[in-house]
Amino acid sequence: MTQNAQSLLQIRDLAVEFSTDDGIVKAVNGVSYEVPAGHAIGIVGESGSGKSVSQLAVMRLIARPAGRITRGEVIFDGENLLEASESGMRRIRGNRISMIFQDPMNSLNPVYTVGRQIEESLRLHQGSSKDEAHARAIELLDLVGIPSPEDRVKDYPHQLSGGMQQRAMIAMAIACNPELLIADEPSTALDVTIQAQVIELLGELREKLNMSVILITHDLALVAGFCDEVAVMYAGYIVEQGPAREIFYNPQHPYTLGLLGSVPDLKSSRDEKLEAIPGVPPDMLALPPGCPYAERCSFARDECLTVVPELQEVGTAHTIRCIVDVKSGALR
Secondary structure, three states: OOOOOOEEEEEEEEEEEEEEOOEEEEEEEEEEEEEEOOOEEEEEOOOOOOHHHHHHHHOOOOOOOOEEEEEEEEEEOOEEHHHOOHHHHHHHEOOOEEEEOOOHHHHOOOOOOHHHHHHHHHHHHHOOOHHHHHHHHHHHHHHOOOOOHHHHOOOOHHHOOHHHHHHHHHHHHOOOOOOEEEEEOOOOOOOHHHHHHHHHHHHHHHHHHOOEEEEEEOOHHHHHOOOOEEEEEEOOEEEEEEEHHHHHHOOOOHHHHHHHHOOOOOOOOOOOOOOOOOOOOOOOOOOOOOOOOHHHOOOOOHHHHOOOOOOEEEEOOEEEOOOEOOOOOOEO
16 A cells, blocks of 8 residues: 555554463454544444554554564554654654543542643643643643633542543543544443533544544444544454445445444434344454354355455445445345
8 A cells, every 4th residue: 555645644454463371362453544634533343343452553552462463564654653662652652642541530540630640741741841731731621621620620530520531531632732542432431411522522622633533432323423434343354444424324344234233213213123233253262264254144155254355445445345245145
């Protein structure tokens, strides 16, 4: 793939595996995609599909020695992060690339005030003075919609609600005006109303700061109005990828169809029965020789059981990893 000058991040054939007592878990299998500057891409799929692991690899946070990146490139602003020194990565993490983790209560340090945790990032990466960092922390808490930020900056994490903790995490993540924000299930532990507020906030900040965003989620509804592109992951593979509108209105992979079929259509006035995807995901310790989705797929053919399909284009910037045309049921 030739380098696109407008792409801030390029993932090329990324593979990650983990050694366990039971064998090797191939968590990410040859993932490739690009994130243009200012764009948002959604990474969706079931738990264990490799969504979070692929992003931890981008940040070079794969736990060693059990985990290792076995191949691929992570090109950020022209530099391969997999070849960067640890000191070089420390200058990038939290500064040019930030990550919001799933559970704010486990991510925030309970013994430090929220303000101090934001200030540390500013002093480390921006060289801010103590007073400058404190003023900026208040400004950031106000930016993410936390009321009375002058008071909340003195609070400890347990003194904030779940929604406020998540907003504080976002304030920490954007403190240094990162070019790329990775949001890993940023609203999973929150109620539906707060979820919508958090996603709306991320959208406002993305536009205001001109950030690129990678949104990791199992919830297709969250990416529908937020992301420019969507990558659907299954068993460590990207099985479908393309513009968000194309994925939602013209899905081509059986797994994507299954995910969409399990989401209620709020625009429909009819009482429609949701369809569950049959079966269970494959054992990641012993992936089948063919398509990993074949045993759950109603479109599967004999060929699907022996060879993992290559990605193929089915439209403009729309690719799938499948040999069956789901509309006709015929082989492609």
